[in-house]
Amino acid sequence: MSYSPAGRRGAALAGVALVILAVLYLWLVNVPPYYAANLRTLHDEVQYAIPAINLLAKGRLVMVMNGVEYPPVSPFGFHIILMPFYRIFGTMVGNGIRAVQASSLLALLLTFSIAFLSVGRKRALLATVLLAANPIFIYQSGKIMATTPRLAFFLAALLLLLLAWRSKRRGVLLFLSALLGFLSGFMLLLHLSSIVLIPIILILLIYVLVKKKTGIIIPVSIYILLVSATFLPLLLYQSSAYGSWSTTGYQTWIWSRPFGEDTLPVFSLSPTRYGVAFLDGLSKTGMDPRISRLTGRLLDLIGLGKLYNVSVFIARLSVRLYRVRGCILFMFPGGGR
Template sequence: MLVSLMKLLKKYIYLILLLCILILSFRVRYVDPLSLADLKPWPDALEYSLSAYNLYHNHIYGFQLFGQYYPTSYPFGYPLLIIPFYAIFGSQPYNAVYCSLFFAMLSIVFAYLIGKELGNRFTGLIAALFVAFCPLNITFSKYIMTETSSVFFTLFICWLLLKAIYLNSRKQMLLLLFLGIVTGFSVLLRLTNCLIIPPLLISFLFGKKSKAWSVLKKETLILFGIILVLIPLFLYQFYTFDSPLRTGYQMRYPEIFGKFKCFSFKFFTHPQHVGYPNQDNKRGNFIAYLFAFTGLERHFYPASMIPLILGGGLLILAKRREHSKQMIFLIFLSIYVSSLFVLYSLFYYQSDRFLLPAGSLLMILAACGTTYFIDKGIFKSLTKGSIFSLTIFSILLMTIMQMVVWNYSQPKSPWIGNSQFKLIQNINKYIPNNAVIISEFVHITAEHYFTQYAKDKRVYISLSNSHYQSNIPRSPIKPIRYDKSKKYSFLFLSDGTLNPRTYNFIWLTLKRGVPVYLVHFPKNPLCTKLFPFIQRYFSLIEQKGDSGLFRLYLKDW
């Protein structure tokens, strides 16, 4: 009985270890969506979650602002992925974070499968471990953004490539068509994912020797699958923006769309910055951006992983005749990583998060290097090559320890603390159905978070308009639908002056006896800054049982 149990354990030990990695990774990544109350969400997260909400409920691809639907800046691939999670967990915008978490977990599985394909199950396990505890990957598992899904689709495409390139049957034709469809859909997630297409097609030139006509037929089939998926995107852009090649991002930010930086060798420019025209960082920086690829950029991967990456690449090159599949992987990785690096080094918007898919492939290469080095010595014998293997093993431990330390230093939630969300829940109990609510929330967010106890009779006013909302041009973007039943405004304009139109609305509302409430978070800089100005125009009475809710009354002049 014990012998059979040991055999069974030995057979499935790697799957058990992979399951342990997945469970631990889930524990590190998971945050309660209710704590993501999005007081200050990224514009990307706001557009993705709300466009998915409108697509799911109203069958309109756009987001609502000032009672009006506008086309989004991004393609509709990611909102389509969010919709199933709305159907399962509910269509509150914060539940879209489950989509990021789900694809982050799937990425770990496919890192294991690629590592197993390139080496053995131990290689797959190391690859899964690296991807599972990549600090930047963990961070974006808590954001409603395309980073984790882009990583998954990159790994999935790479795995399909390794599976399809050496098949010679009708199954290969179906697999190649499916590979093209998956690649096309990855472009719908993020337009820059089109950089996957050239390395994908070039890799087939270095596969199993076959006739030129056969290679051309395979690549044509992949391109057919890609174009098939992109046709709806071209039709949408033609209908919405009057051109199949004009994107929402180009319409929203014409001053930076397609703009590239001039070249610079300055060492001291940090790679994580946004180069909008009103900022000083307008020069592309190869050296500073290279820090992310060399592990010197914090929270990407430790610098100790570089010897493992270089070792994996050199060993594949040294044994390229024996390891043809590994060579295909190295070619695909090299072209894709170089393309990403060159594009984003020169692009007007620089951030290391764009390198995350390439970083995941490099981590798999590091896993290959680790396996090749360690397997030759420490796990075979303690004679020849053991010192070198022990050195590599110690580097592996250093890498894992550094990633654990980084992850431990990360904030538990990238948005707001649980205490603030509990405050919101408590506030809801004190506000009647027909109230006017002034808060630091943007209107769209307030509409979803202050309607848990009452529906559709409240009016939401933001303290001040953000740069993101004031930056949306009204004229070049055609509204899709206008909802006259809801009108939103700001109490203060972006320059800090009082908005007279909103003030008159509040004044008339109070005259009619309708209650008006101010939600004040003491630790929020915006609310703290504007609170004295509100006291200048209105009398404020704090509500019992809650320190963050004030009722407004007209001042007796």
């Protein structure tokens, strides 16, 4: 493939703009570990950071209270992501923020990649700016929580779907289906509400396979097999930690608790909403008709893309209306616990 000098200069400018944006974004989301060590977000940050440190130091995924060991609330996916960061930066609790910052940067780069593949570099930059300027995305990137890594995984799955759409070889398609299965399974390990994303990804995969006329059964079987294989360790873990393979940490710790002020984190965001926000933003940038159809169908499937913009508008009117925005966002599928 050959590029004209003007094209090369444009690509270089886009690269420089992306680097500047990434640096500006990292500065915006940078929370020093000393401040991140506060772990303020109710039980969430505590039950991610402390079991991850204990897993690294003692080999046990537990929180210790008065000498008694308790399993964490969430599945162990995010703890696994946190471990290498604690290994590299040290076991001070606040260092877990580095994992979140890295995954939010990854989400940004994945957004650029997806948009670059589908609508070109200028609009890709715009899509990246849209995500980078999302105040709630920045808010979530300053918390030791699994929300941002889940977004990165979801965007990675979307990128794989686009690559599958573009690939011409059956072997590559099978490999991408397997990778997609692993990513989807790991999203479940990050948070069980990711289960709403699995059928969406599966439908999109089937859609790609139907359009490419490469056969559905084998790639879909590989996808389902990989999702199950990645998810199986969680069932075994639940069996040992909570007494039954079907009992989750949420059931054990939270669900039987009466609704009160401590259960307000329903207003937190999920990758589904980010995905909708991203796709909604992307669809406005004037897409390649082929990709537009694909994302359009996803938006139709979710059916609430426009609501996101309404909520952003409401929240911009006044900070006091943030809860109203939270209520609106809560209506998204999978948008709460």
